[in-house]
Amino acid sequence: MKFGVITFPGSNCNQDMIYVLREIMNQEVVELWHKDSDLKGVDFVVLPGGFSYGDYLRSGAIARFSPIMESVVSFAKKGGYVMGICNGFQILCEAGLVPGTLLHNNNQKFICKNVFLKTVNNNTLVTNKIPTEKILKIPIAHGEGRYFIGNDGLKSLHDNNQILFNYCSESGTVSDEFNPNGSLENIAGVCNLQKNVFGMMPHPERAADTELGNTDGKLLFESILNNVLA
Amino acid sequence: MESATHQIETTVETAKDLGLLPEEFEKIKDILGRTPNFNELSIYSVMWSEHCSYKNSIKWLKTLPKDGPHMLVKAGEENAGLVDIGDGLGCAFKIESHNHPSALEPYQGAATGVGGINRDIFTMGARPVAQLNSLRFGPIENARTKWLIKGVVKGIGDYGNAFGIPVLGGEVFFDECYNGNPLVNAMSVGIMDSKKIISATAHGKGNPVYIVGSATGKDGIAGAAFASKDLSEASAEDIPAVQVGDPFQEKLLLEATLELANTDAIVGMQDMGAAGITCSTSEMSAKTGCGMDIYLDKVPTRQEGMLPWEILLSESQERMLVVAHKGKEKIVEDIFEKWDLHAVQIGEVTDGGILNYYMNGELVAQVPGESLVLGGGAPVYEREYKEPSYFAKANEFKIEQIQEPTNYKEIADFLTTHPNIASKKWVTEQYDSMVGTINMSTNNPSDAGIVNIKHSEKAIAVTVDCNARYVHANPEEGCAIAVSEAARNIVCSGGTPSAITNCLNFGNPYNPEVYWQFVGAINGMRKACEKFKTPVTGGNVSFYNQTKVGDKEEAVFPTPTIGMIGIVENKANITGLGFKKENDIIYLIGKSVNDINCSEYLYSYHKVKLSGTPYFNIEEEYQLQYTISEAIKSKLLQSAHDCADGGLYITLLESSLVNNLGFSITSDSSIRKDAFLFGEAQSRVVVSVSPKNEQQLLDLLSKNNVLNYKLGVVSENDIIIDNENFGSVSSKKQLFDTSLESYINKN
Numbered sequence: 001m002k003f004g005v006i007t008f009p010g011s012n013c014n015q016d017m018i019y020v021l022r023e024i025m026n027q028e029v030v031e032l033w034h035k036d037s038d039l040k041g042v043d044f045v046v047l048p049g050g051f052s053y054g055d056y057l058r059s060g061a062i063a064r065f066s067p068i069m070e071s072v073v074s075f076a077k078k079g080g081y082v083m084g085i086c087n088g089f090q091i092l093c094e095a096g097l098v099p100g101t102l103l104h105n106n107n108q109k110f111i112c113k114n115v116f117l118k119t120v121n122n123n124t125l126v127t128n129k130i131p132t133e134k135i136l137k138i139p140i141a142h143g144e145g146r147y148f149i150g151n152d153g154l155k156s157l158h159d160n161n162q163i164l165f166n167y168c169s170e171s172g173t174v175s176d177e178f179n180p181n182g183s184l185e186n187i188a189g190v191c192n193l194q195k196n197v198f199g200m201m202p203h204p205e206r207a208a209d210t211e212l213g214n215t216d217g218k219l220l221f222e223s224i225l226n227n228v229l230a
Numbered sequence: 231m232e233s234a235t236h237q238i239e240t241t242v243e244t245a246k247d248l249g250l251l252p253e254e255f256e257k258i259k260d261i262l263g264r265t266p267n268f269n270e271l272s273i274y275s276v277m278w279s280e281h282c283s284y285k286n287s288i289k290w291l292k293t294l295p296k297d298g299p300h301m302l303v304k305a306g307e308e309n310a311g312l313v314d315i316g317d318g319l320g321c322a323f324k325i326e327s328h329n330h331p332s333a334l335e336p337y338q339g340a341a342t343g344v345g346g347i348n349r350d351i352f353t354m355g356a357r358p359v360a361q362l363n364s365l366r367f368g369p370i371e372n373a374r375t376k377w378l379i380k381g382v383v384k385g386i387g388d389y390g391n392a393f394g395i396p397v398l399g400g401e402v403f404f405d406e407c408y409n410g411n412p413l414v415n416a417m418s419v420g421i422m423d424s425k426k427i428i429s430a431t432a433h434g435k436g437n438p439v440y441i442v443g444s445a446t447g448k449d450g451i452a453g454a455a456f457a458s459k460d461l462s463e464a465s466a467e468d469i470p471a472v473q474v475g476d477p478f479q480e481k482l483l484l485e486a487t488l489e490l491a492n493t494d495a496i497v498g499m500q501d502m503g504a505a506g507i508t509c510s511t512s513e514m515s516a517k518t519g520c521g522m523d524i525y526l527d528k529v530p531t532r533q534e535g536m537l538p539w540e541i542l543l544s545e546s547q548e549r550m551l552v553v554a555h556k557g558k559e560k561i562v563e564d565i566f567e568k569w570d571l572h573a574v575q576i577g578e579v580t581d582g583g584i585l586n587y588y589m590n591g592e593l594v595a596q597v598p599g600e601s602l603v604l605g606g607g608a609p610v611y612e613r614e615y616k617e618p619s620y621f622a623k624a625n626e627f628k629i630e631q632i633q634e635p636t637n638y639k640e641i642a643d644f645l646t647t648h649p650n651i652a653s654k655k656w657v658t659e660q661y662d663s664m665v666g667t668i669n670m671s672t673n674n675p676s677d678a679g680i681v682n683i684k685h686s687e688k689a690i691a692v693t694v695d696c697n698a699r700y701v702h703a704n705p706e707e708g709c710a711i712a713v714s715e716a717a718r719n720i721v722c723s724g725g726t727p728s729a730i731t732n733c734l735n736f737g738n739p740y741n742p743e744v745y746w747q748f749v750g751a752i753n754g755m756r757k758a759c760e761k762f763k764t765p766v767t768g769g770n771v772s773f774y775n776q777t778k779v780g781d782k783e784e785a786v787f788p789t790p791t792i793g794m795i796g797i798v799e800n801k802a803n804i805t806g807l808g809f810k811k812e813n814d815i816i817y818l819i820g821k822s823v824n825d826i827n828c829s830e831y832l833y834s835y836h837k838v839k840l841s842g843t844p845y846f847n848i849e850e851e852y853q854l855q856y857t858i859s860e861a862i863k864s865k866l867l868q869s870a871h872d873c874a875d876g877g878l879y880i881t882l883l884e885s886s887l888v889n890n891l892g893f894s895i896t897s898d899s900s901i902r903k904d905a906f907l908f909g910e911a912q913s914r915v916v917v918s919v920s921p922k923n924e925q926q927l928l929d930l931l932s933k934n935n936v937l938n939y940k941l942g943v944v945s946e947n948d949i950i951i952d953n954e955n956f957g958s959v960s961s962k963k964q965l966f967d968t969s970l971e972s973y974i975n976k977n
Binding site for chain 1: 384387388391392393394476477478479481482569570659660661662663664665666667669670672673674682684801
């Protein structure tokens, strides 16, 4: 499978994503540059984490206007696979490719730590290999990760099974106590209605290397390959 | 040399206002053969400041060991030292202070400290991979401390998180002596292809000199020079005293610089920190004896109408000076264009060692580069020193003065929740510790942070340590302990100590008692660095750290922060600090001593503020570390954790919290129980060993003549000492994890 990982100015998780896809998952990866508009024939576009354009206005607010994003939007509209992690998720929200928005964490601080995730929909391109009862340990690292959406939007997310993950306890309890940033209903990741665009705040690429002692995130990449190869 | 700004008369008074001594003013006149104009005097004042010239410290710094088997670049040769880590890779690392800016404006002060130290690393061509920081504040209960710590931590976080380099270690310490003068020391560690080192040097007549990165503004000028009434009454108020950081620019500068390092277009590069254009042009020239013609009007500026001395002295962040090979200008310009950064030619290299600075066609300053720099014309002083009276008093303390307590559980909880000992989670979770996917300590914490070197069997161990209370009690012993503790942390994690960088935070060097502390600390550092074969690769000196006690100005504790790196030859040797399994056997390796000197227990619980350093013997320390290292390489240990602040009890507790396992131990009846549990005698490590390896460990300890004591076993979930249940691990975890946050949030 051919992945494209976009580098925006200020992206800082692009190399981590490339490392996992290329070295751990043994996939072909091309690096895409924000000033280009050519997606180079990739099958799957990844928007990595970081602080695109410094995030000085609002996270992701400027990146969505870069030349490459025009191509990503039309690629996604045609059914192409796109995934945004952290800042990439923020950009997808700003670009309207996934519903909702990401606000400042409710404690007004940047938070970096391992959190636990319960998979809500195991039947998507990025979650199909995650066992139903498996609680994933995956780190977060963000200042603006509080997921929010209006009532109608939330209903639509539920009705169409668009919620990918909820923050939960180590044993799978979903409650305020285990909500790290104040996200609505503990939502950690969502997809679009067509289920070809995915966004999540936690970083699966930081939990995919045995050398780092946690490979829960690898299940997402295995899901992608499983589904496409099948 | 005529223009409005240069007609400011320069006298010995002007020189004094700029921070120069009268004899230094005379020396400048001798060098130039005339009276310097204001621009030139400004140049000398910053280049001959302690920060750039080390004039009051270099005599002693030179006595530190500089060379070791792994050194590629020694102290003072480049922006940072470079250690050979094998496989063609080098590790560049350095620590630096940003104390005074952080005291004034904690957010920007700390942020620009992080920016500056990272530039020192990537200007050499190394990609930063890990950051550490060492922070010291006044008592946590003070409103000002809360304001400072919130600002400093947010500043470090916002800058480092956006720049994208993980924080792998650090210290946070609170003491009265840092009230009003916090210490903010930031360290960066980078990895590079050791053949691609970029030198901070200029040569080759006619080669173009570029300024790259951010535009130059008036920020930081007031810090380096002064806001003089003689000079510019009107403009003084729009000069911020502290520089302003922009991590986004720094990130772009990093990527552009490392792209540049892969070309053959550059002669040399240096970042602009203190004294900006002045320092980078003079240091790069002086290295080879060349000169430069610099056209200040070509420098992109943020404000209109900046004066020559303002451009020369500006400490605007995220800027570099690049000397390129003539004919390869386009390569340089294209790379910076790609990253949307300025790259403007502001001059060229000349022969003959003279720096000429022009403004709009007019020569506004002319100085010999060599006369400005350390090792050249910069002054070197020997300062007087004398033993302070408190030193003898400290050594009078005897453990017998403290009655043995009976309320051990209460003391244990007191220490667990003490801000100096409790979890620093409130701080560290605000830092991205995992970006870069190299942090091997997230899921297996160890005494030192472990940096993964991808595609290699090796890893790098990093740590930063200094118990300044010990250094205050006895500078020589205390500083030797700081080096030893850093080495012990590296060893307990499975590494071999390699080299150190130091950040020397002291009071006023003109105070002989402060200088005595400085000399003592250097002597102790030398002794320990020689013993552990860890040369000093560089660092910085921060004098004039003073705090108000009552109505008297007093120096902060002498705080020589030690940043150490070590090499883990094989990742399989990485050893965590957490207990792994129930029924594993727990040993205390090292000598138990009837000693509570300088412990948090004595200082904070019994409020005895003056005592000697804890028990320490460098030969025993060396033997202990050697033996732990051997045990780790023989795969005998399940965990290893050095006994440090808070003593044995806290060490055991920290080991138990990692995997929520308890412990059941018996204390050594030949030692006072408070000394045994809470004393901070050095050279001790708590290990856990699976029963099948116990005999082999004992054989090794006896072969190496290392004392040990069998404490007990790892248990399911309670903490039991001498059959007394201290409570469950989960209840202690709650205390340990939430204490600092509740102090900070308390009004």
